[in-house]
Amino acid sequence: MTNRISEKIGGGWIFFIIVAIFYLILLSFNFPLGKDAFIKFFELLQKIIPVFILVFIFIFISNLFLDAKKIAKFIGESAGIKGWFVSIAAGILSMGPIYMWYPLLADLKEKGMKESFIAVFLYNRAIKIPLLPLMIYYFGLTFVIILTFYMILFSIINGLLVDKLLKFKKPII
Amino acid sequence: MTQSILKESLIKTLNGFKQVLPIILGVIMLVSLSIVTIPKSFYESIFTGNKIIDPLLGAIFGSIAAGNPITSYIIGGEFLKQGVSLISVTAFILTWVSVGLIQLPAESLMLGKRFAITRNVVSFLTALVIAILTIFTLSFL
Numbered sequence: 412m413t414n415r416i417s418e419k420i421g422g423g424w425i426f427f428i429i430v431a432i433f434y435l436i437l438l439s440f441n442f443p444l445g446k447d448a449f450i451k452f453f454e455l456l457q458k459i460i461p462v463f464i465l466v467f468i469f470i471f472i473s474n475l476f477l478d479a480k481k482i483a484k485f486i487g488e489s490a491g492i493k494g495w496f497v498s499i500a501a502g503i504l505s506m507g508p509i510y511m512w513y514p515l516l517a518d519l520k521e522k523g524m525k526e527s528f529i530a531v532f533l534y535n536r537a538i539k540i541p542l543l544p545l546m547i548y549y550f551g552l553t554f555v556i557i558l559t560f561y562m563i564l565f566s567i568i569n570g571l572l573v574d575k576l577l578k579f580k581k582p583i584i
Numbered sequence: 585m586t587q588s589i590l591k592e593s594l595i596k597t598l599n600g601f602k603q604v605l606p607i608i609l610g611v612i613m614l615v616s617l618s619i620v621t622i623p624k625s626f627y628e629s630i631f632t633g634n635k636i637i638d639p640l641l642g643a644i645f646g647s648i649a650a651g652n653p654i655t656s657y658i659i660g661g662e663f664l665k666q667g668v669s670l671i672s673v674t675a676f677i678l679t680w681v682s683v684g685l686i687q688l689p690a691e692s693l694m695l696g697k698r699f700a701i702t703r704n705v706v707s708f709l710t711a712l713v714i715a716i717l718t719i720f721t722l723s724f725l
Contacts, residue, residue: 422693423603423604423605423606423607423610423693424606426606426607426610426689426690426693427606427607427609427610429610430610430613430614431610431613433617434613434617437617444620444621447620448613448616448617448620448621449616451616451617451619451620452612452613452616454616455612455615455616456609456612459612463608467597467601470597470600470601471593471594471597474593474596474597475589475590475593508615509681509684509687510607510608510611510684510687510690510691511608513604513607513690513691513694513695514600514601514604514608514694516694516695517604517694517695518600520695526699529695529699529703530699530703530706533682533703533707534682534707534710536681536682537653537678537681537682539653542653542654542657545654545657546657549657549658549660549661549664550657550660550661550664553722553725554670554718554722557718557721557722557725558674558678558714558718561714561717561718561721562678562714565710565713565714568710569703569706569707569710572706572710573699573702573703573706576702576706577698577699577702
């Protein structure tokens, strides 16, 4: 029954409806808190609209110019060391909230992007060049340099581990 | 490039976005809720001073929390002022940006459940290792 509903309206809408019901319950029990959450929601929504448009353009360009062959060359199974560099650089340069990039990554995955490169991209999103001065202000330059170095290094380890764990025949998680 | 290819790509992109829109909206609603319900002062009260438990607590609360990385730096900076260990603060700011429990349903729906869970678990563990290594390296400089 649940599967049939999920197929009919899509898992995404079910997720949204559950969250919306939760908001309605919150509003009926604690109206000021629910109202604050709604205000915050619209504030965040306003902030991410430019990123949303940017991601839309990227997906459109990828649909227009990238096919499975090109994906394989740069970020697919046969990409080799180039794939690691592309994923690290793309992760660092990408902006906005992490969840805004899921649609593009899902699209690229469908076209053949290696899962380890997706993990590397997502890990390197933690390194934000425009935010580095603020991080230096709070934690000092030496700390930031060491941390950034380990984050890039471990993003590769992260990608390799995710790849290995996902290749197990029996799901371990 | 023909007009039909452009139209086809645009329709494909629009259809894809129609599917992800409710997920994105749901996640933003959850993130907003977590921001207004968890006050910054809450994080200050979680640390015990224990050298083993505190980094773990930092990593756990960083995984649950959501929002701009700037917020994690500000909270992390406040933690340091209050005497919380740098290793705990490092674990906190690392998991804040690399692990996302609130985004997990969206990540699962779009990138696959197994991938999302594996990536978040691995990111949580590597955050702890990076925190230890960073502080260890700093002690030599």
